[in-house]
Amino acid sequence: MASGLAASGFFLSFNNGPIYQTRRSFASSSRLTSSPAGMCCLKLGRLPYKGIKHNKFSQKKENKIIQAVAISVSPSALENADHRKQLADLYGFTKIGEPLPDNITMKDVIETLPKKVFEIDDMKAWRSVATTITSYALGLFMIAKAPWYLLPLAWAWTGTAITGFFVIGHDCAHKSFSRNKLVEDIVGTLAFMPLIYPYEPWRIKHDRHHAKTNMLTGDTAWHPPYKNEFQSSTPLRKAMIFGYGPLRTFMSIGHWYDTMIFMGYKNIKL
Numbered sequence: 001m002a003s004g005l006a007a008s009g010f011f012l013s014f015n016n017g018p019i020y021q022t023r024r025s026f027a028s029s030s031r032l033t034s035s036p037a038g039m040c041c042l043k044l045g046r047l048p049y050k051g052i053k054h055n056k057f058s059q060k061k062e063n064k065i066i067q068a069v070a071i072s073v074s075p076s077a078l079e080n081a082d083h084r085k086q087l088a089d090l091y092g093f094t095k096i097g098e099p100l101p102d103n104i105t106m107k108d109v110i111e112t113l114p115k116k117v118f119e120i121d122d123m124k125a126w127r128s129v130a131t132t133i134t135s136y137a138l139g140l141f142m143i144a145k146a147p148w149y150l151l152p153l154a155w156a157w158t159g160t161a162i163t164g165f166f167v168i169g170h171d172c173a174h175k176s177f178s179r180n181k182l183v184e185d186i187v188g189t190l191a192f193m194p195l196i197y198p199y200e201p202w203r204i205k206h207d208r209h210h211a212k213t214n215m216l217t218g219d220t221a222w223h224p225p226y227k228n229e230f231q232s233s234t235p236l237r238k239a240m241i242f243g244y245g246p247l248r249t250f251m252s253i254g255h256w257y258d259t260m261i262f263m264g265y266k267n268i269k270l
Contacts, residue, residue: 087217092227125177129187132164136194165191173203 088095139158146154171177172188185199192199205220212218225241233241 090227092225092230120176120179122178125171128164129168129191132161132168132191135161135164162194165194169195169199169202170206173199173206 136158139154139161142154143151143158168177169188169191172184172191175181175184177184177187188203189199192202209219209221212220214222230238230241
């Protein structure tokens with residue numbers, strides 16, 4: 001029953017009627033009944049309260065009936081192989097992912113990682129802040145003083161430095177920058193200021209991304225282009241989509257490679 005309620009929508013409805021105010025505990029009888037359309041109803045009888053309203057001008061006693069309704073919901077459409085096939089055709093994919101076996105848990109995956117990846121290095125964290133601030137300040141100086149033909153170099157330098165601010169804020173959002181969570185919130189907010197982007201809303205959205213990573217209909221950060229969207233795009237737009245796709249793939253491989261090297265895997269070959 002508990003798992004069924006957790007996996008389905010749970011609605012608490014109140015019948016219109018008199019309301020009985022109380023300050024004390026109550027006792028009631030409950031019963032589980034079934035109703036048409038596969039709906040289970042947990043009905044609580046009248047709730048006899050003892051007490052009076054806080055309003056000193058009125059001591060009118062009233063009654064209230066509460067009815068909790070648990071409505072069964074069908075499994076997610078993504079668990080259906082045919083629906084996944086339709087999504088793959090819509091997105092233009094040639095392979096369809098399958099759910100992980102039930103005996104594989106996130107704990108099993110985490111235990112395969114080296115312990116050092118979970119250790120917070122305060123010195124490295126603050127060194128990255130100092131490096132980013134220095135690089136950004138140097139970039140602004142170059143933009144202000146460089147001749148016009150060196151401006152593209154100054155822009156590229158400064159843009160890279162600004163990316164460092166995002167990385168710092170990203171680590172703060174993942175609670176991997178400092179052991180002090182207040183420090184992480186402050187540093188993350190300040191790091192996002194040069195980006196002219198609010199830290200807290202992004203953190204919430206990014207948490208959603210990691211909760212639904214690579215899910216076609218749930219990921220807030222990664223979304224493949226639709227097949228029909230690509231076909232109906234202009235030639236310039238098609239070139240951008242086509243170029244960005246392979247480049248993103250190679251960038252992902254490079255990011256993974258750097259991560260493996262950082263964690264101590266020296267014998268990785270691409």
